[in-house]
Amino acid sequence: MRHLLIFITKYSAFFLFLIFEGFSLYIFVNYNDFQKASFINTSNEITGNLYNHVNNLNDYLRLKEINDKLARENAALRNHFKSSKFIDTTRSQTVIDTVNKQQYTYLEARVINNSVNSRVNYLTLNKGSNNGIEKGMGVVSNAGVVGIVIQTSPHFAIVRSLLHKDTRISAMLAKSKEGGSFRWADDMDPRKGLLYDVANSAQPRLGDLVVTDEHSLFPIGIPLGKVSNLTPKTGGFFLNMEVRLAVNFSNLDYVFVITNKLAREQITLESQQNKDVDE
Amino acid sequence: MSSVIVNIVRFIVLVFIQAFLLKNIAVYDLSTPFLYILFVLLLPFQTPNLLLFPLAFVLGLSIDAFYDTPGLHAAATVLLAFVRVAFISITVQKESSDNTVPEPTIGSMGFRWFFTYAAILTLFHHFFLFNLEVFSWNEIEYTLSRFLLSSLFTVFLILVSGFLFFRKKKV
Incomplete structure (x- = not known):
């Protein structure tokens, strides 16, 4: 026993290395379905809020650019309004909601953290489950598809960007x-x-x-x-x-989270069918 | 005692620089610096292993929290700590390091030693990091070029910070 202890203390670096490396790799491999690890990402209050503050500072430097963009977007929206493409269609769908038609609503959110230069890129949004964002929702900007929500906390949501090796x-x-x-x-x-x-x-x-x-x-x-x-x-x-x-990922600021109101119905229906098949 | 405070401050400053400044830097989408490993490089020689590995792990996890990649940087930084222990045990004699030089800096150890030290540790860290991130042989050329160019950038930043803050004081 004593020899074992001496052996372990002599090569402590190696054993400590094995322990911590094993633990890191365990977290890394299990991240996708490892909800407990959600404290190690930007949806937690500390990192999320830090990014929020830094983003607020950055905004002062980019006010003109954002204003221009908003003005352009306003103009574009006004055009849509005339031909009743943007808001009117969703409204009219609420009234004549037929059996198969899917209904989408758009929730506007801001990107507070973004990266484009890694093989796995994520965005953090400043809205979360309190605003009704759920895992699996689509995110678009006014130019096109941005990504898919993969995790939410009360005030933040993490989006797997289109620029990610696993996004299909x-x-x-x-x-x-x-x-x-x-x-x-x-x-x-x-x-x-x-x-x-x-x-x-x-x-x-x-x-x-x-x-x-x-x-x-x-x-x-x-x-x-x-x-x-x-x-x-x-x-x-x-x-x-x-x-x-279509989307320029390096200067994203405002995006829209899409809620598919019939998604849950579809999922429960499909899972029921799968159950029937299994039985 | 003061070296504890210095190291805590260094930890926080390096994580902030990495998360808010260097995260946005990429030269031609290829070269991205990871200066935060400087914290592990500069820990005092006498740091016990029982403290070194947890510190490396926590540093990696804090970076992961900002990069949304749990475990990735932690794994690479723990490997870095292991390489550090091996490198120091090979190149530095125990007796001399105990009383004269507390920290492995450019001023105390000389340019040649520090350059080799920084370069080898950075290469190990970056190689492991980029390959674990991509985890595929299909893009190996691309991964290797990212690894080499990023290492170059990181070592450059480490040496610049070394010359800025740790120059040998003229007596």
Whole structure:
């Protein structure tokens, strides 16, 4: 026993290393379904509030830029208002809500923490479960898709950005309705995405709009970007193409969180069906 | 006692610099500096292992809290602490380090030693960090170039801070 203790104290560095390294890797590997680890991210009160304060300071330096943007957005919204595209449609849907139609509402939030230069990028929003944000909701800006909410606390929400190695979004070419999958490009350029697994019969052209399709958790037709580069057709079954992202991730400030009011109904229904199949 | 306070202040300042300044810096999306490891590099020689590893772990976790990557930086920083112990036990003689130089700084240990020390520790830390983050062989070229350029940036910042704050005092 004494020899064992002497051995352990002599190589204490190695054993301590094993213990702490094991613990870190355990947290790292289990993070995705490890709710207890939520104290180690920006949705907790300390880090969230710190980012909020620093963001408030930064705002003074960016007031002019944000004002310009808001003015532009106001103009754009006014245009929508005339053709009753933005607010009116959701309202009218509330009245004539038929069986299959999904209903979306938009909640405006601010990005208080953002990164674009890692392989795994996240955003932090200044609104959380108190405002009705839940895990799995889609986030868009006025230009297009931003990401998916992965965690919430009472006052903050963490969004997995489109610029994340694991983000996949079901998308299609707006013109031909050919579906595929959308992800961030391999070379970490924050302006480029990749539309892949498109059927070979599709005939995409440079500049074609890529939008979300009906299988995604976003409303149909939200822009993701434009086709910017085509790889020549090969003998394979699927086409890949490079997409220039619609959203400029490096200066995001205001975004909208989308609530799908029929999502819960759909999920319970689908889980019931799965249960039936299992039985 | 005063060295405890100095180290606490250094911890807080480095985490803040990392979270609010360096997090926004990336040269061509390739080179991102991680200066916070300077805290582990500058801990006194006599720091017992029982304290060194928990400190490295807590430092990594605090950075993780700001980067939304629980465990990633903690794992890399704990590895860094282990490499530090190994490097110091190989290059520094126990007797001389006990009484003359308390901290491994550029002023007390000389440029050549400190440069090797900083470079080797940074390389280990960054290599582990970037590969754990991506965790895929498909992008290995890209990961390696990020690793090398980021290490260069970090070592540069460490040396600059060394010359700024830890120059040998002229007697």
